Amino acid sequence: MDLYLPIAEMSVNALVIVALGLGVGFLSGMFGVGGGFLTTPLLIFYGIPPAIAVASSATQVTGASVSGALNHYRAGGVDVKMGLVMVGGGLVGAAAGSLLFQRLQTIGQVDVVIGLTYVALLGTIGLLMLKESLAALRRLRSGAPAPRPTRRHHPLVAVLPWRMRFPRSGLYISPLAPFLIGALVGVLTVIMGVGGGFILVPAMLYLLGMAAATVVGTSLFQIVFVTAVTTLLHAVQSQTVDIVLAALLLVGGVVGAQLGARMAQRLAPERLRLALALLVLAVALRLLVGLTLTPSDLYSIETALA
Structure with missing residues (x-):
């Protein structure tokens, strides 16, 4: 069943896009990570322009993260104070990333930089x-x-000034550290269309020394707000959000996440991490091949609108 994507200006098989969202959601549920870092490359492989793949993936990540963040909040697994500091950094990073994204679009290098x-x-x-x-x-x-496991923040975090207490995470550190981490993730969210959980979670554990019980929930808390703002920035400034594409991905992703979570209970966590590592490397290798091989069509004609 073909469906026209108004922003991408191309027709796609709706069932294929839903199946792609289903597969990414399955992997996300099985491995316990956000699927944004897999969704964007897979959309690019399918033929979606990279800029639209990035913006639409960010939209899908927003919807997919809301339910997870609410569940963790109800269970007391969100450090709201820490999350708000990281959201502040993420918003600053998203604004900077949006300006960079626009500049890369202007000079025609956004696709290469994303890859x-x-x-x-x-x-x-x-x-x-x-x-x-x-x-x-x-x-x-x-x-x-x-x-x-050890819970101790990094020495570089320990020397930062203006410390404050984060009782829910059991920390007494400078808010500059989580703010800067949030800002970095904000930039990557705009450029790559990812939620950033695969960076936030290790950073909160190994750099900030947060309690494991609050890491995932606080990460999702930050992701919801930053990806929502990123979606707004892409929609208003670069106009690359294809809501039809995002909706199709979200339909498959919600179902796939539930199936993946059930499958994860039957497999050893060590083997799951190995499988995810091989999958991530395979995607990186495929992108590298696409960037280095000579394309079959060396030239394309584009019509500039006055």
Whole structure:
């Protein structure tokens, strides 16, 4: 069933897009991560222009994160004070990222920058995850005990001024650290169309030293607000949000997340992390190939509107 996307100005098979959202939602539910970093590359592979894939993915991430954030809030798993500081940083980062996105569109380099950013970020994260998952599997086979987790913020965070207490997370640190982390994620949200949970969660655990019970909920709290503002910025400034595309992705993503969560209960977490690492590396490799191979059509003709 073909459906016309008004912003992308192309027809797509609606069932394929829903199936893509279903697959990403399944992986998100199974691995416990947001699917934005997979949705955008897969849309690009399908033929959606990168700028529209980024903006529409951010829209889908907003809708998909609301229910998760509400569930964690009801369970007491959200540090609202910490979340508001990170939201403040995220809004500043989103505004800066939007200006950068517009500039890249003006000079015609937005597609290349999106691709290179994904290759660098996914490649790095994939390699780190692969290293950690292989080490966990080796410990599992040898019967060695897992290292005890530590909760201590990074020394660079400890030297920052103007400390304040975050009772829900059990921290006494400078708000500058979570603000800067939020700002970085805000920029990446605009440029890449991701929620940023795959950066926020490790940063809150290993840089800020937050309690694990509040990390995921606080991350989702920040993601909801920053991706909503990012969607608004893309819609008003770059006009690249295709709501039809986002709605199709959201329909599949909601169902897929439930199925993935059930599947995750049947598999060992070490093997899940290994599978996710290989998937992330495969996506990064595919993007790298697309950026380096000579296209079959070297030239295209575009009509500029007066």
